[in-house]
Amino acid sequence: MSRFRKWRWLLLLVLLLLVLAVAGFVVWAGTGPEPMPEALAALQSDDAVQVETEPWLIFRPASDEPVTGLILYPGGRVDPRAYAPTARAIAEEGFLVVIAPMPLNMAFFAPDRAAEVMAAFPETEHWVVGGHSLGGAMTARFAHQNPGAVAGLALWASYPASSDDLSGNDLAVASIYGTRDGLATGDEIAASRPLLPPDTQWTAIEGGNHAQFGWYGPQSGDNEATISREEQQAQIVDATLRLLLQLDE
Amino acid sequence: MSRFRKWRWLLLLVLLLLVLAVAGFVVWAGTGPEPMPEALAALQSDDAVQVETEPWLIFRPASDEPVTGLILYPGGRVDPRAYAPTARAIAEEGFLVVIAPMPLNMAFFAPDRAAEVMAAFPETEHWVVGGHSLGGAMTARFAHQNPGAVAGLALWASYPASSDDLSGNDLAVASIYGTRDGLATGDEIAASRPLLPPDTQWTAIEGGNHAQFGWYGPQSGDNEATISREEQQAQIVDATLRLLLQLDE
Numbered sequence: 450m451s452r453f454r455k456w457r458w459l460l461l462l463v464l465l466l467l468v469l470a471v472a473g474f475v476v477w478a479g480t481g482p483e484p485m486p487e488a489l490a491a492l493q494s495d496d497a498v499q500v501e502t503e504p505w506l507i508f509r510p511a512s513d514e515p516v517t518g519l520i521l522y523p524g525g526r527v528d529p530r531a532y533a534p535t536a537r538a539i540a541e542e543g544f545l546v547v548i549a550p551m552p553l554n555m556a557f558f559a560p561d562r563a564a565e566v567m568a569a570f571p572e573t574e575h576w577v578v579g580g581h582s583l584g585g586a587m588t589a590r591f592a593h594q595n596p597g598a599v600a601g602l603a604l605w606a607s608y609p610a611s612s613d614d615l616s617g618n619d620l621a622v623a624s625i626y627g628t629r630d631g632l633a634t635g636d637e638i639a640a641s642r643p644l645l646p647p648d649t650q651w652t653a654i655e656g657g658n659h660a661q662f663g664w665y666g667p668q669s670g671d672n673e674a675t676i677s678r679e680e681q682q683a684q685i686v687d688a689t690l691r692l693l694l695q696l697d698e
Numbered sequence: 699m700s701r702f703r704k705w706r707w708l709l710l711l712v713l714l715l716l717v718l719a720v721a722g723f724v725v726w727a728g729t730g731p732e733p734m735p736e737a738l739a740a741l742q743s744d745d746a747v748q749v750e751t752e753p754w755l756i757f758r759p760a761s762d763e764p765v766t767g768l769i770l771y772p773g774g775r776v777d778p779r780a781y782a783p784t785a786r787a788i789a790e791e792g793f794l795v796v797i798a799p800m801p802l803n804m805a806f807f808a809p810d811r812a813a814e815v816m817a818a819f820p821e822t823e824h825w826v827v828g829g830h831s832l833g834g835a836m837t838a839r840f841a842h843q844n845p846g847a848v849a850g851l852a853l854w855a856s857y858p859a860s861s862d863d864l865s866g867n868d869l870a871v872a873s874i875y876g877t878r879d880g881l882a883t884g885d886e887i888a889a890s891r892p893l894l895p896p897d898t899q900w901t902a903i904e905g906g907n908h909a910q911f912g913w914y915g916p917q918s919g920d921n922e923a924t925i926s927r928e929e930q931q932a933q934i935v936d937a938t939l940r941l942l943l944q945l946d947e
Contacts, residue, residue, distance in 0.1 A: 463712055466719070471718075481916055482919055660916065667922060670915075
């Protein structure tokens, strides 16, 4: 066993470095920006929208039983609550909206989470999946890996990975992006055209950036928006509602 | 040699992990935000300010020979050019301003760089060092490690490390911070008071944030400013000039 003892430190060092690398990633993933106060306020139930926060963030219109539901995946490192005002605004128009929290706030680790949500709401007839940035890319992956499972896809400052070609799918798609986005640039959005169906609805938000798709404050590498967060959010909600209304008989 | 051969893979794995960790850091450090167009424009010489970009970013007032100079260290991961408009505005008032680029854009690796700059301008009588965020902390380290070398210290959204106590130093200090800074918070700035001389000039920029100390766009973890970058910059320049004028006989 002397050989083992002699080299044991090396094995321990490998383990230590691996643990450090994993710990570094976990800390990095978990230290994204905090949701803004407006986001936390939007989690309160009121006369128009009933909100539950377990096991997902669920926004139910109080008015009538929704026929169509939207499942949202958050952007990478973004707290799911940062999309609460947007989800609430869409629910106010009569849609079920569910924001799916992600392991380590990285939708990459659970692209199939939409399936769990859909199973929990059997009465919902039509489903749209969508998300911001990495979240949108992972809903595109879900749609690609589960053809027929959803009727629509809403991409917010996002696009499918090249391995998730949806151009031949029977899927209503809305791609919504800001012209001042420093992270999902116009060139990247344009390059995603061949991966999406020909009748995809493209919405360019003039002066919008990456961070204003959510409510978590500024983001490194982004450009400054030339429109307010409220104005950008109104356009995001409008374009997403257009997709949902199209599926809502 | 069979023992060595047997464990060689482990040694290689350790080296690989170390190389990966270092490479990851280098990539992270080198992929900070780009300077805004305004920053690049401020690097052009004109009738008021002569600009050189080697070996540092040097801003010389065209009017007269400056008696007092300011050496600026950039914030962590920030391109030194992102402070060019601020440096130019200060130089326009008759001061030599030198922005010191840093290894990997991390002032941590070269807190003594001010000494090289000072040696290159022997005709300058009074020196102030200062910087943004990590850069400011490293100028405080320089002042601490080289007592008497500089007459003043300008901290922009920054404070000394607890090991760099300057409270007993004969040093004119200006601490300038934004009330909406999400990265160098008011609490952190307040906690630095015991480390700075009692006659330190404190300037709170109402509504200012962290990223608007430079010209590199938004920054993760920051709050949104409630004043414009131009307004915040004007207050930074004013408060820094107050310190420089005090030393300028």
